[in-house]
Amino acid sequence: MRIVTRWLSIVIPVVMSISGHADQLNSSKLISTEQLKEDFQQLYAGLQLGSYDLYAHRSKAEFDSMFARGLTELDEPLTVFEAQKRFMKFAAHANIAHTRIDFPMADFMSFIDQGGKTLPLSFSIDDNEVRVDQYFGLSDKIKHGHQVLSVDGISVNDWLKPLRGYLSADNAQLRNELLEQMVAPLLWLDQGQKESYHLKLKDPISNNVFEIVQVTLTQDKQSQQTSESQTQTDSKPREYKVIDGAIGYLKPGPFYNVYATNEIETWDNTEFKTFIDDAFKHFIEANVSTIVIDITGNPGGTNSFSDLMLAWFADKPFRFASDFRIKVSALSRAANQARFPKSGSADDITTKLEDFYSRHQEGDVISFPLDNSLPNAKPHSIVDKNINVFVWIDRFSYSNAVSVAAIAQDYQFATVIGEKTSDLATTYGAMEHFKLTHTGIQVGYPKALIIRPNGEAQPDGVTPDVIIPNYQARLTREKRLKQVLAFLKSSRLEKQ
Template structure:
């Protein structure tokens, strides 16, 4: 079967997906150390708030208008001294993140932190795992043997981790504290740097086996020093987000790890699914030839991508037409229409594709009102399909279209979701567009749409597993989660 559907989610969600493919940095350009006068900073804040109120699908979804107005007044009054462009970007992102919507954000100026690290800047040498508001050491590159992976950090420099989590999470656009914690697992060190500046060392208090330690000082480390520690560390199992794998785990259990839902192997044709579809089709034909009775689809640590990649997998299993959302509601605004027009003008499609349809809808819908955009149905395969039991493995780092794919399997009843809860949302405010602040050039992303999962549940929530298998904090030499699922299936 040949799939020729154009990347539909890609067009609707392009800003989100493209951001996911880039290293942490801002789309904004310019001198980050340029001085911004207080009056200019206040004007940019006002423009930011006006833009969010006009363009965001619901800027007050998770914060009341009174709360946001109070935050605006407080920040506006505090902008009395000149700031660097970097410092203002940090403050305006924290204001945007206050709304607790992941797809409303000013991306972190990653090139500033990268320049600091490349020049030998020292940083916090630990990666953390956040569980229910507690911070555990997940990776230790300090070179200090008194630290162990799995130790809980109670405080840093005399400040409780509860406070540090609140301070660093304020920088992160996230719908929930669970999502914020998942994102901070990659970015805690840089936000600690934003809060404290460069430090020579950090004083920790740890908790192990119920006992709290005396203060322990660890050095801040350069990138080269952390790499040296890593090179000498024992090997442990770690998921590789880029792996595409299809194999038989047992005589009856097939395993498919599709990897990202975009063509990372060919950056010039990143949204061309041709080779990926060949991989998927070959995988299923192999599963049939091996008489597989059960299939595990592993979406853990999957960054997502486009449905032109995921739909062919689902079509091998689906027994009826499907789509990724029951409703796709879009707010009409000048900001969204302008952003869509830029994409339309850059398109090589003579028909304009989805962007042309959106342009007509924006033109027909008064600003501030919403319209429903019809999502096309995807047909299942009619020649052959996999009819055995299907399990979908997810974790807190299953993002974007990986979360959407899991929700499709769950809502249509085609698969059992296993693993841990996703941090990304199945029903969400998304489909990012952007506008630019005129004086500083800072790019503001915002969600133009309310995307309702296939079940029709309008409440923003993660994909919750039917079969919970926790991800261990302390890694071992094997894939504990996958092995646990295989044991559960084999014992049935």
């Protein structure tokens, strides 16, 4: 597996949220100083107007100061690409994952296709400790697990600091997880192509500290190495199987159509429903006593998919949130109206949102009425089958995968196991977009506060009912599954 494959598998669903809004921009187009300032003013005004609470983590005074400074610094024409870099940092300053301008993936891929060279390694970042995760270079000295002490004579955390500024995240751990997948692309964004990097590394076994100059490499020169990392691309996006004759293993994969060829197909759940129904029927026929649902490393998606899975083991009606508070704005109404088809009928939620907006005033914060999702009736249910269901999460479970865990936990449909998620169950979400007039840059913002089913209003991740000790989130999925199954057996949580 080469490093660009890794970026595509992580960056597209997580950073771009499969939103369909990562439009191809004319990146080399030169924008006048006056137009840049108008777009920057539109950016800040739009974020204030549409966001549920732009100042949840940063004060208005901080933002006003950053805006004034940024406006002054727009003192010469810039390309769309350079403007996008500045505006990305401004949006990311909110420390809200859904307040963001997406990474210019099309430009980066063009750079790669044209023979661009990048740093041939990725990092794992835990707190302030940075290690080599995967290495794609040609040196036999750099190994998985080596601690990175400095780069180009700068302590590694100071070196990474400018890159963190581009990433929108609600907490430091989530930002680090995004960063470790994106170091090489963000280096290109921030600095352009460099010929080499001077690395100071430490071998954790021998404690030997050494320095090496690592040259950047084109994609075809980067080696296809493997490591213990879970970030290797899984062979199947979705999978189910029976283990040891008694344990059903289900990896539902992303909660969107992984086989879609366009944005409309992305939300077609036909394939997913067939897959889920086949999986649970197979488990019933195999007479399993335990089911492990693996949503680790899952980028999320939408509940129109995940509810189909939950309905198989839910024993009561359920909702993905106890409250869904929307801030009414002209921006959000316009974004919703854009989803109406030119002919035919709009989907149910689009129609309901239009009615909702029409009945409320600009700036109102109102709870949007949510319908219950219903459990399946027999024979499409395992509720009466005396099967233990475990939902397995970790720090790499994102977005709707976190919501699935919260529903399973709060309604007591299943036992949640693994490690705490970095992404949040109560969160600022329901993302919408608006476009800046002159640059064409798309800006994302959260129009709602989504409160998890148990009513906990404090934004936080999902803490498992059962935390697996010494869990290693970066091992391959196969090795982590062995660890989980061994733990279930040793702790007698698995039904015999």
